Amino acid sequence: MRLELVKRPQRSMLFSALSPFIAFALTVVAGAILFALLGINPLTAFYTYFISPITEVWQLHELAIKAAPLILIAVGLSVCFRSNIWNIGAEGQFVFGAIVGSVVPVLYPEMQGPFVLPLMLLMGMVGGAVYAAIPAFLKTRFNTNEILTSLMLVYVAQLFLDWLVRGPWRDPKGFNFPQTVQFNPSAVLPELMPMSGRANLGFVFALVAAVLVWILMSRMLKGFEIRVLGSSPRAGRFAGFSFNRMVFFAFMLSGALAGLAGISEVSGAIGQLQPSISPGYGFTAIIVAFLGRLNPLGIVAAGLVLGLTYLGGEAAQSVLGISDKVARVFQGMLLFFVLGCDTLIHYRIRLVGLAPAPKLDASPKLEEAN
């Protein structure tokens, strides 16, 4: 016996829309089994995981803090993925943007004033974009696989940050802790509603970026160019669009947004550079992008859901005493079910026996009308 995927003649619009929700429901079911096996009442676990982190206003602020970088990065990634460019290195662009954006507050702490913060944000975006241009250059010049190059550059960026905060950028008065000086007040991203919680401008950036990229992709010629080249490169060339230019555009746009997320995280939520500035936002954002169906507006909702898994993981650790790595397990399961549901929208599964059937009415082949 073997399983085969058979292409469906047409996609169901209903299930296309329902797919993210079905995937989420399946994740919950699989999670319940997981908790039961760990000896924890699934209802208690789910309450701790998904409900308790958002019962008070300050907690909603925390959710916005977690969701903001996810949304920013995923919106950029959606442009890459729509153009069939597989940028897996957003985590590296996030880190590198944070490093470049931190040059001013770390090396020139005496520079203060209203211009400092915009300058930092701009430098963060430029840093992320330049870092993302490396795999774009390698792909267009040497035809390298961008999945590998962009992923490997993540580790380069992380180790570079590690070296900086332990070496040249270490705070001399920091008791030898591996971290930079605390950013001065004019280098800190302002909070939105300081009275009720910590959420900062980063969440606003995320929403604005989502709307702008949505307009770009669905209403503008540039977005059309990206979609054409992504879906049929030869037709794109016939249209007169340049594939190489588009590779740079997609990589640098997503790099700039990841860099903006990085500097926003450092200047907002953390306030200084330290060896680790991201709990894997750049990778989780890949899940966010697909859960949001590569639509910037869907990504806002998906970013909030995935942000919740981070908070739930922390809560589960403190209340239930289980590892916060459970959050990663949840994220992994969610991606698995999202991709699974999407596949089943386009294909159906067929069971095939190995022994030849005696009658003529079977057609056990993966086939397509030509």
Place this chain on the structure above:
Amino acid sequence: MGGTVSAQEAAASLLEVRGLTKVFGTLTACDHIDLTIEKGEIHALLGENGAGKSTLVKMLFGSLEPHSGEIRWDGQPVRMTSPSVAKKLGIGMVFQHFSLFEALTAAENIALSLDDGAPIGSIAAKARALSYSYGLPLDPDSLVGDLSVGERQRIEIIRCLLQAPQLIILDEPTSVLTPQEADKLFETLERLRAEGKSILYISHRLEEVKRLCDRATVLRHGKVVGHCNPREETAASLARMMVGNEVKSAERTPITLDGAQELLSVCGLSRKPAGPFSMPLKNIWLSVKAGEILGIAGVAGNGQGELFEALSGEVQQTSADAVRIRGKDAGKLDITGRRLLGAAFVPEERLGHGAAPRMKLSENLLLSRYATDGKAFVGSGGMVKSGAVYEAAQRIVRIMDVRKSAPDPEAAALSGGNLQKFIVGRELDRQPTVMIVNQPTWGVDAGASAHIRQALIELARGGSAVLVISQDLDELFEISDAIAVMHNGELSKPIPIAEATFERIGLLMGGAAPGHVYQKLETA
């Protein structure tokens, strides 16, 4: 399904097919097909592109499995689960698209398809003997990459004959041959028939079917619409059966081109081959004047695709004056630059080249028009005026009579002919000064073909220059004012339509005629 055929009746026929059905998704490609092939006959399978001919023979050859129906071989029910089952029974197939390794010799290619592990030397000797005895001379030691299309087809035929089949299926064998090569093939087929072998001959060329075949089965939209004796029919009556209604041919008014302005000129265009087996372009000269349609004939793979890419600007030239559009140097312009000079292009491949399959018709309109109609379709700041694009797409749909199931469907949802009408209409809508079309009606049904051809003639008579690259000689004779022939990357001098005959063009297509290129012509 007719399962009640008596044993005696069935035993008389070599192959009998009853109620064969194949469904792809929602499309019923073959719908209860009945077909009987007797021993020692050449049986024609007629039908337009998309009528289900290829699907039917793939089921007979075991590369597709039917959903329902039965196949009887010598009266015995059989199940064709794979091509090797079909080969063991005695069915051989020569495909329209060859399956040969270009980097291997003819004998090596033949050896690959025989499972008996015989030494290559003896296979080569057998192949050589067989090929000469059937009048299809073949050198088994030659490299396939160096052979012409006609010679490659011989390898396929010899490979098939070596397995001593009772039934040989030929899928559109003459579509890649010159008229002279085709004559040679017909002689071979008649000899095979005389030896008692059966041939299933798939074609949409009615004249050759009338000449060669004993019986014909006509398919339309996946159904059998009739069996007949093609010798008792006229080409027109066969066409009516295939298409379902009367087919009118395009009307071409004569024109004098003296003093007309030269709108497209190509001067000494050469291009190195892009890959090991792609064709270089060698010193090509041509010129198309206002009001003229120049046809470029040639057997597939002689550089037509390369020429189209060079003219469209998808591949640019090293010297700016190698291609001139409306008197301006265009050799170093990209496709957008050439469009802005007034040129329009329709490539051979519809899905994936001329149109993006998963995009709507309106978006596919924008694909080739966003620069030339920038004011109408693109607003300030690069915003697409989707309303205006949609209106223009609907206008083209109306003018070209594009049939579709939704207001603005994806390109892939249209049939080949309707999509081609849209793509041609998209360019005509601009009133281009220079129009370059590769295979305008390839795979398009007769009605749509006539529409497209008439539209091209009207564009030319309105004062534009039209260049049509096609492998369909009937089409070129129908619409061209002059025909030039591509062979081996070289282009012949154009022959005015009044002096052109099938024979003359056919000789040029085979590269056999002296004076193929300009220089040769001068010394001849």
